[in-house]
């Protein structure tokens with residue numbers, strides 16, 4: 001089955017699992033914010049679950065510290081296919097302020113190389129920048145992963161005339 | 163005891179009715195953005211000099227500068243930006259503004275990158291490209307006195323100064 005077809009099944013009520021790979025906790029607080037009645041992600045059927053085996057979408061935060069690396073790989077292995085990951089925060093997207101620290105891998109993009117070695121396939125990744133990402137930005141990223149909204153950003157090249 | 167057990171849900175109901183509905187309707191309604199919220203930055207290519215001051219202050223190195231042949235490329239990686247606004251404070255040309263944009267989610271990291279490409283000026287003596295053309299243009303506007311030196315690279319400038327100094331003390335060349 002194609003990914004789009006399988007996504008259709010998930011869209012009805014995505015269960016999310018919150019995976020912290022060594023973030024500073026601000027992004028995690030924002031995820032909780034997005035789930036409170038104020039922003040109310042449950043409008044879209046989003047429900048936080050306690051086990052990766054129940055998860056449709058993984059909300060991923062942090063730059064993947066060396067300490068957390070084996071545990072994060074194990075956790076993602078336990079998530080059933082299709083594996084959809086929403087990488088939240090500048091740490092998870094590009095390493096953030098820990099981009100060249102010895103003790104982190106440097107974000108989900110580099111981490112995917114490790115996952116490939118371990119034979120863990122990720123079907124879809126959505127990157128949500130922000131430090132921390134706003135609750136609205138998290139909701140937007142989640143909806144983008146599920147195909148409710150269109151992506152707004154694209155690569156920009158500006159040439160200076162002089 | 164019996165009365166309070168009946169009354170407490172009623173109390174909750176009155177509070178709920180008084181507060182009303184608080185849930186934000188985003189993405190179907192406007193987001194909750196306050197006055198002080200900072201989002202992604204925007205670089206104005208008409209104003210940017212290509213001086214690189216912003217790349218030095220950026221805490222996560224979201225702004226980087228690289229040489230590509232005879233071009234200087236200022237790269238902004240939104241994915242790593244922490245939206246601190248320090249680059250906007252530092253920029254001598256006021257080319258950077260902090261926008262309120264936050265809907266930046268993307269399915270690929272490449273979509274989060276932005277390039278500003280600058281042409282480089284060549285040194286009038288040795289012909290080596292050494293600085294962005296826009297920087298010379300704007301610095302000359304601010305300091306007309308530098309006009310004589312503006313087209314010469316630092317090395318050639320150094321050599322010229324040493325030569326002039328030597329001639330003053332009687333060196334033949």
Ligand code: SF4
Nearest residue numbers: 023024027089090091
């Ligand atoms: S992106 Fe910023 S707020 Fe989020 S975990 Fe990293 S340092 Fe903390």
Ligand code: SF4
Nearest residue numbers: 210211213214216253
């Ligand atoms: S002019 Fe401003 S935006 Fe351009 S390189 Fe210099 S500091 Fe950065």
Ligand code: SF4
Nearest residue numbers: 220243244246247249
């Ligand atoms: S806002 Fe801060 S992190 Fe973002 S590019 Fe500017 S200096 Fe760098």
